[in-house]
Amino acid sequence: xxxxxxxxxxxxxxxxxxxxxxxxxxxxxxxxxxxxxxxxxxxxxxxxxxxxxxxxxxxxxxxxxxxxxxxxxxxxxxxxxxxxxxxxxxxxxxxxxxxxxxxxxxxxxxxxxxxxxxxxxxxxxxxxxxxxxxxxxxxxxxxxxxxxxxxxxxxxxxxxxxxxxxxxxxxxxxxxxxxxxxxxxxxxxxxxxxxxxxxxxxxxxxxxxxxxxxxxxxxxxxxxxxxxxxxxxxxxxxxxxxxxxxxxxxxxxxxxxxxxxxxxxxxxxxxxxxxxxxxxxxxxxxxxxxxxxxxxxxxxxxxxxxxxxxxxxxxxxxxxxxxxxxxxxxxxxxxxxxxxxxxxxxxxxxxxxxxxxxxxxxxxxxxxxxxxxxxxxxxxxxxxxxxxxxxxxxxxxxxxxxxxxxxxxxxxxxxxxxxxxxxxxxxx
Amino acid sequence: xxxxxxxxxxxxxxxxxxxxxxxxxxxxxxxxxxxxxxxxxxxxxxxxxxxxxxxxxxxxxxxxxxxxxxxxxxxxxxxxxxxxxxxxxxxxxxxxxxxxxxxxxxxxxxxxxxxxxxxxxxxxxxxxxxxxxxxxxxxxxxxxxxxxxxxxxxxxxxxxxxxxxxxxxxxxxxxxxxxxxxxxxxxxxxxxxxxxxxxxxxxxxxxxxxxxxxxxxxxxxxxxxxxxxxxxxxxxxxxxxxxxxxxxxxxxxxxxxxxxxxxxxxxxxxxxxxxxxxxxxxxxxxxxxxxxxxxxxxxxxxxxxxxxxxxx
Numbered sequence: 001x002x003x004x005x006x007x008x009x010x011x012x013x014x015x016x017x018x019x020x021x022x023x024x025x026x027x028x029x030x031x032x033x034x035x036x037x038x039x040x041x042x043x044x045x046x047x048x049x050x051x052x053x054x055x056x057x058x059x060x061x062x063x064x065x066x067x068x069x070x071x072x073x074x075x076x077x078x079x080x081x082x083x084x085x086x087x088x089x090x091x092x093x094x095x096x097x098x099x100x101x102x103x104x105x106x107x108x109x110x111x112x113x114x115x116x117x118x119x120x121x122x123x124x125x126x127x128x129x130x131x132x133x134x135x136x137x138x139x140x141x142x143x144x145x146x147x148x149x150x151x152x153x154x155x156x157x158x159x160x161x162x163x164x165x166x167x168x169x170x171x172x173x174x175x176x177x178x179x180x181x182x183x184x185x186x187x188x189x190x191x192x193x194x195x196x197x198x199x200x201x202x203x204x205x206x207x208x209x210x211x212x213x214x215x216x217x218x219x220x221x222x223x224x225x226x227x228x229x230x231x232x233x234x235x236x237x238x239x240x241x242x243x244x245x246x247x248x249x250x251x252x253x254x255x256x257x258x259x260x261x262x263x264x265x266x267x268x269x270x271x272x273x274x275x276x277x278x279x280x281x282x283x284x285x286x287x288x289x290x291x292x293x294x295x296x297x298x299x300x301x302x303x304x305x306x307x308x309x310x311x312x313x314x315x316x317x318x319x320x321x322x323x324x325x326x327x328x329x330x331x332x333x334x335x336x337x338x339x340x341x342x343x344x345x346x347x348x349x350x351x352x353x354x355x356x357x358x359x360x361x362x363x364x365x366x367x368x369x370x371x372x373x374x375x376x377x378x379x380x381x382x383x384x385x386x387x388x389x390x391x392x393x394x395x396x397x398x399x400x401x402x403x404x405x406x407x408x409x410x411x412x413x414x415x416x417x418x419x420x421x422x423x424x425x426x427x428x
Numbered sequence: 429x430x431x432x433x434x435x436x437x438x439x440x441x442x443x444x445x446x447x448x449x450x451x452x453x454x455x456x457x458x459x460x461x462x463x464x465x466x467x468x469x470x471x472x473x474x475x476x477x478x479x480x481x482x483x484x485x486x487x488x489x490x491x492x493x494x495x496x497x498x499x500x501x502x503x504x505x506x507x508x509x510x511x512x513x514x515x516x517x518x519x520x521x522x523x524x525x526x527x528x529x530x531x532x533x534x535x536x537x538x539x540x541x542x543x544x545x546x547x548x549x550x551x552x553x554x555x556x557x558x559x560x561x562x563x564x565x566x567x568x569x570x571x572x573x574x575x576x577x578x579x580x581x582x583x584x585x586x587x588x589x590x591x592x593x594x595x596x597x598x599x600x601x602x603x604x605x606x607x608x609x610x611x612x613x614x615x616x617x618x619x620x621x622x623x624x625x626x627x628x629x630x631x632x633x634x635x636x637x638x639x640x641x642x643x644x645x646x647x648x649x650x651x652x653x654x655x656x657x658x659x660x661x662x663x664x665x666x667x668x669x670x671x672x673x674x675x676x677x678x679x680x681x682x683x684x685x686x687x688x689x690x691x692x693x694x695x696x697x698x699x700x701x702x703x704x705x706x707x708x709x710x711x712x713x714x715x716x717x718x719x720x721x722x723x724x725x726x727x728x729x730x731x732x733x734x735x736x737x738x739x740x
Contacts, residue, residue: 211727244720247728367702368694376701383708390715397719403726 008042011035012049015061022096025060029100032064039068055089059097062089067104070111079115086112087128095135105136106145113149123157126150130162141172148182155186155193163190167199172389181207181218188225192294197233204229208253209245219249220256221289227260228294232301235308237264259285263295267302272327275302303328303337304346311347311360319356331356439561439580439601440495443609445485445536446578447616448499449565452481453538457567478567480504482511482537482549485563486523486530494561495604496533498523509545510552511535520556534561540568542581542596550583551594559583562596576603652677 011031018028039046046069055062066089074082086108098105109132116125129150136144147166154163167187174180184207191200207222230237239261241250254261259282266278279286279295286292306326310317319331319338328334338358341347348361365372397403456479482504487496500519503512520532535553537546542564553560559582566577581596588595605613618633652674658664659671682689 211723243724366695367698368691370694372698373694373701376698376705380701380705380708383705383712387708387712387715390712390719394715394719394722397722397726400726403722406725407722 007035007038008045008049011038012052012061015053015058025097025100028060032061032101036064036068039064040071043068043072050085055092056094059093060100063093063098063101063104063108067108070108074111074115076118079119083112083115083119083124086115087124090128090132090135093135098135099138102136102144105132109146110149113153116153117156121157122153123159125153126157126159126162129153130166133166138173140169143171143174143179143183145175145179148179148186151183151186151190155189158193160190160193163187164194164196167191167203177210177212180210181216181222184210185218185222188222188229192225192229197229201226201229201233208249209242211246212248213246215248215252220253223253224257224260224289224291225294227257227264228291228298231264231267231298232294235301235305236268239264263298267298270302270306272299272302275299304341307337307341308347311349314360316357316359319351319358322358436492437582437599438493439599440493440604441563441578441580441601442487442495442497442604442606443613445496445499445563446565446576447613449481449483449536449538449563450567452483452501453479453565453567456481478538480538482535484511484516484519484532485534485536485561486520486527487533488529489531489533494533496561496563497530498527499536499563502535509548511549513552532556532560534563536563536565538565538567540566542579547583547594547596550596554583561599649681 014031015028018024018031046065050062050065050069053062053065066086070082070086090109090112109129113125113129116122129146133144133146133150136146150166151163154160163186167190171180171183184203188200188203188207191197191203204222204226207219208226210219212219227237239254262282263275263278266274269275276299279299283292286295303326307322310322310325319334322338323329323331323334326334326337328337335351335356338347338349338351342349342351348363350359350361351357352359460479481501483499483501485496485499487494487498489495500523502516502519504510505512516532523530532553534557535549537549542562546562550560550562562581562583564579564581566579568577570577578601580599580601582599583594584597585592586595587593655664656674659666
């Protein structure tokens, strides 16, 4: 016992001593790795040790001790304290030091998230998780395991705007495929909550078409939402998958979403009544998937779609005629719908309230302004960067032995110019 | 030797003649390139004097107008200091069959100035044409010179030191072009030494041309501006006719401050940017397509087997 106590203290002293330069920290890291079991055996005494260390300078040592603390089962009373201390640590720690032990950091944050959810106050965890995420990321294009946890907290705490800020970044590197699936799924849900349907569509599309070797439930749920969002945003849904979808997904996803595909068919007819019967028929299934809210939005988007179709045929139309064509109940309702659509920027029109006429206008954007130039210029820059990245990836993949082996097998046996046999296998 | 002519003849020269002569000269010069000297010590090797080429010019003489349409080459016999007569007559006959109206009007040569020995050749030709012309092309490239390096000489009988002598006198000429010649001259003018076919260099050449034109316009207007400032200050006397010309010129210059110009300019700029964006999109999509194909071949277990590329 005494020995352990002394060794703990000596360890603490070493942590305090060796947290200066990078070489020292590396040495400390290897030392800490060796003394891991020591931590786990001395759980009771760990808490007072934390007070001796400063999280911003001795981040690595603090992290190890904290991780050992959180790995033990925690009672409800301690949970609050733990949440506070972990939040404080996350805010103060030094990013370079914790990047040396990312898995410890991730496990600490995951425990933190569990405690916060246990306390049923997910909003407390949003800000620290965001800081933790930013500190763990190697670059803004890197997806860590903390991303989906953060988005989950945002969803539960209804802080959608904070979640949106993370979703703006383009992702180029992923640690674990499961993180990616969860990230895109939660991200899609947040975007639906904020009514940013195009971004939601993009994220859900990523889940559905991501490479997978076996079907996972995240993709199945995402596919259902994907159908609904596509109906709301685009007014149509194509059943064929793009060619980069994994064959597993192509074959199996449709089997799980039959009621949704029925919805697509009835949407395609353009009649509200058919759509509503379909919704009623599958009501329990939609409710079970918790997609009922989205389904209701699909129904209301049907009206919008029909009104938009009217703009292509008529230049002016009376509100009563609109109500009749779109099968709304009254001209007042039609006026409300049209007004909402004008405000959202979905159509361009003016309503003349005196005689109840609506005049449809053209898109006033003339593409003549300097702001438009800047927008196009920034888009061109983005696509140039993307193009460069794509060419690099293409070259990398061309050198992949797995690809070369398969490609070599498919070539003709004889070369065209000379009659030598073409090597059909690439042995590396 | 080079005073201006008084014969009163007007000369019209077609560009075909100039191109022919320069082509002849370039060919002979490039075929007679001496091998490069290898000795390092002997750096100051003077290049051999450029070879002289000779030939005949033909055309039509109507009244006082002499129009030179075409030319052909002749061999110069150094020993007899005369042109190959038999060949000349044979060529003349052949050309007569195709162009019955063309006559031998004279001869041409290259060099910087007319020489004494040329008079012999000139006299020899006098039996075909009683007053032949001598066309001289100066092949040395002089960037400062603005005119064509072509001079036309006639022969006149002048009394020098009591002896009547034939000397060469310079005549003025104009360039006359047929539509076909104009097109080919334009084409030759725009040829670039390195790959002239590539679109990028053509665009760059076009833009450089516009840039230099605008630069020149800018500098000329600056001169006018300078002049006007001086007149305003009172350094220079005020000339009303000049001022009127300046004001009419200024009215012809486009004004870039109007709204309409901004609109049109921005719209066209946006269009160009959009086209560039579209091009990049297409490029990116094609790379992405290839990437996806490779990925599917490598990693998707159940992708299409076979699909061998067919031999064309």
